Amino acid sequence: xxxxxxxxxxxxxxxxxxxxxxxxxxxxxxxxxxxxxxxxxxxxxxxxxxxxxxxxxxxxxxxxxxxxxxxxxxxxxxxxxxxxxxxxxxxxxxxxxxxxxxxxxxxxxxxxxxxxxxxxxxxxxxxxxxxxxxxxxxxxxxxxxxxxxxxxxxxxxxxxxxxxxxxxxxxxxxxxxxxxxx
Amino acid sequence: xxxxxxxxxxxxxxxxxxxxxxxxxxxxxxxxxxxxxxxxxxxxxxxxxxxxxxxxxxxxxxxxxxxxxxxxxxxxxxxxxxxxxxxxxxxxxxxxxxxxxxxxxxxxxxxxxxxxxxxxxxxxxxxxxxxxxxxxxxxxxxxxxxxxxxxxxxxxxxxxxxxxxxxxxxxxxxxxxxxxxxxxxxxxxxxxxxxxxxxxxxxxxxxxxxxxxxxxxxxxxxxxxxxxxxxxxxxxxxxxxxxxxxxxxxxxxxxxxxxxxxxxxxxxxxxxxxxxxxxxxxxxxxxxxxxxxxxxxxxxxxxxxxxxxxxxxxxxxxxxxxxxxxxxxxxxxxxxxxxxxxxxxxxxxxxxxxxxxxxxxxx
Numbered sequence: 438x439x440x441x442x443x444x445x446x447x448x449x450x451x452x453x454x455x456x457x458x459x460x461x462x463x464x465x466x467x468x469x470x471x472x473x474x475x476x477x478x479x480x481x482x483x484x485x486x487x488x489x490x491x492x493x494x495x496x497x498x499x500x501x502x503x504x505x506x507x508x509x510x511x512x513x514x515x516x517x518x519x520x521x522x523x524x525x526x527x528x529x530x531x532x533x534x535x536x537x538x539x540x541x542x543x544x545x546x547x548x549x550x551x552x553x554x555x556x557x558x559x560x561x562x563x564x565x566x567x568x569x570x571x572x573x574x575x576x577x578x579x580x581x582x583x584x585x586x587x588x589x590x591x592x593x594x595x596x597x598x599x600x601x602x603x604x605x606x607x608x609x610x611x612x613x614x615x616x617x618x619x
Numbered sequence: 620x621x622x623x624x625x626x627x628x629x630x631x632x633x634x635x636x637x638x639x640x641x642x643x644x645x646x647x648x649x650x651x652x653x654x655x656x657x658x659x660x661x662x663x664x665x666x667x668x669x670x671x672x673x674x675x676x677x678x679x680x681x682x683x684x685x686x687x688x689x690x691x692x693x694x695x696x697x698x699x700x701x702x703x704x705x706x707x708x709x710x711x712x713x714x715x716x717x718x719x720x721x722x723x724x725x726x727x728x729x730x731x732x733x734x735x736x737x738x739x740x741x742x743x744x745x746x747x748x749x750x751x752x753x754x755x756x757x758x759x760x761x762x763x764x765x766x767x768x769x770x771x772x773x774x775x776x777x778x779x780x781x782x783x784x785x786x787x788x789x790x791x792x793x794x795x796x797x798x799x800x801x802x803x804x805x806x807x808x809x810x811x812x813x814x815x816x817x818x819x820x821x822x823x824x825x826x827x828x829x830x831x832x833x834x835x836x837x838x839x840x841x842x843x844x845x846x847x848x849x850x851x852x853x854x855x856x857x858x859x860x861x862x863x864x865x866x867x868x869x870x871x872x873x874x875x876x877x878x879x880x881x882x883x884x885x886x887x888x889x890x891x892x893x894x895x896x897x898x899x900x901x902x903x904x905x906x907x908x909x910x911x912x913x914x915x916x917x918x919x920x921x922x923x924x925x926x927x928x929x930x931x932x933x934x935x936x937x938x939x940x941x942x943x944x945x946x947x948x949x950x951x952x953x954x955x956x957x958x959x960x961x962x963x964x965x966x967x968x969x970x971x972x973x974x975x976x977x978x979x980x981x982x
Contacts, residue, residue, distance in 0.1 A: 457968040583675035
């Protein structure tokens with residue numbers, strides 16, 4: 438069964454008051470929701486909180502939930518709404534919120550995300566400098582490996598190179614970063 | 620290549636290690652937790668690798684901790700629903716109780732701060748001891764471990780207690796309706812459910828211990844006519860029986876020893892000292908008697924349940940034949956049966972509830 442079909446099954450079970458199905462749906466969609474949220478706001482704690490709130494709310498009104506064709510897309514939209522509410526409430530990032538139109542054109546770049554989730558200014562500055570020293574190719578492979586969570590094999594497929602080359606590129610990039618971050 | 624030859628970069632580039640860092644896969648988590656523990660000489664390298672992975676993944680992960688936040692949030696929600704829907708059930712009510720989800724005692728150490736305050740869990744544990752026996756007062760219900768090494772009881776408010784051999788608790792009349800007070804004789808581990816309605820109070824010969832909230836444990840070892848209580852996290856208040864004005868607030872990683880025979884050489888009848896941490900696993904020795912390490916390799920739930928039943932001293936029954944055949948792998952370490960079952964549930968879900976003096980597992 439595909440992931441989408443599995444999510445649909447869980448959704449139907451949640452609509453019938455099955456709490457375990459809610460947890461299963463949570464486990465299945467958590468990494469996707471987290472990545473989606475990070476691209477929007479680059480604040481991992483806020484995103485994690487909003488994911489929890491989103492599922493709590495689903496459970497709070499399971500009797501009113503409607504059938505949904507694309508569960509993941511539904512959850513993405515709901516999460517985005519939670520994030521907007523939270524950010525608007527905090528009134529910290531007015532510009533970020535107003536920049537979010539209905540299309541997802543304004544995603545943060547990988548570098549922006551990993552820098553934003555760091556709270557320490559010193560770490561941020563060093564990370565910024567370190568990332569600048571990588572080639573665009575290295576940055577892209579690092580993103581696929583660590584942010585998108587692809588395997589070396591998937592990366593090799595996607596970038597038309599051998600697994601060994603992909604591994605070596607990433608290894609060298611991590612080595613450079615490690616040296617510059619020390 | 621042998622992992623023992625690995626440097627920080629090698630770990631950081633290892634796919635299994637990456638999955639462990641973002642909690643993507645239970646097998647990887649338990650492998651690396653075990654490996655890191657067995658190779659303290661590599662601690663600096665693995666810690667640095669972990670930092671690198673966390674940096675580059677933009678701190679993804681934390682699924683297990685977040686899941687527990689969600690679970691405890693749901694339990695609060697359900698509890699609230701139940702409280703507003705009907706009057707609270709008394710001790711004699713035969714209906715099954717839903718169990719609140721306790722905080723985890725497993726999983727990797729997570730570096731970021733906890734999530735929203737309203738979702739924060741929510742269990743408290745106390746381990747207390749007393750050597751001399753309390754004269755029996757009028758009590759609504761007494762539960763005794765007898766000769767069993769450990770006996771687990773789940774109280775009507777959702778708190779669970781593990782009694783040590785020959786120990787006993789007596790619940791005050793009206794427990795969970797008008798109060799949450801009980802008297803302890805011997806030694807026990809308490810995992811106290813959150814409950815704003817009534818404070819949870821444990822009476823002993825020398826002192827009363829009041830749970831003030833958040834997450835913590837207290838631990839005590841038997842000593843001649845004294846009590847000893849240790850706290851891991853959160854707050855408890857210790858109030859002397861013979862002097863109501865005398866109160867001590869325990870802080871995390873402290874233990875209090877009260878001497879029943881009067882003053883010590885220092886001029887007081889008590890002392891507050893740090894917990895006795897095991898040098899290997901950093902866990903406090905005070906609760907060694909209750910902690911259970913469960914190593915499971917592709918075993919059916921029926922067999923796991925039999926082992927849990929024996930260790931924790933509570934009957935486990937199945938409402939469903941199919942669940943018995945669910946298979947699990949992994950290493951779990953937990954203080955209570957509820958934590959153990961919660962940990963299992965994370966990798967493949969099932970339900971459990973309390974009915975009378977048994978735990979019933981169903982789909």
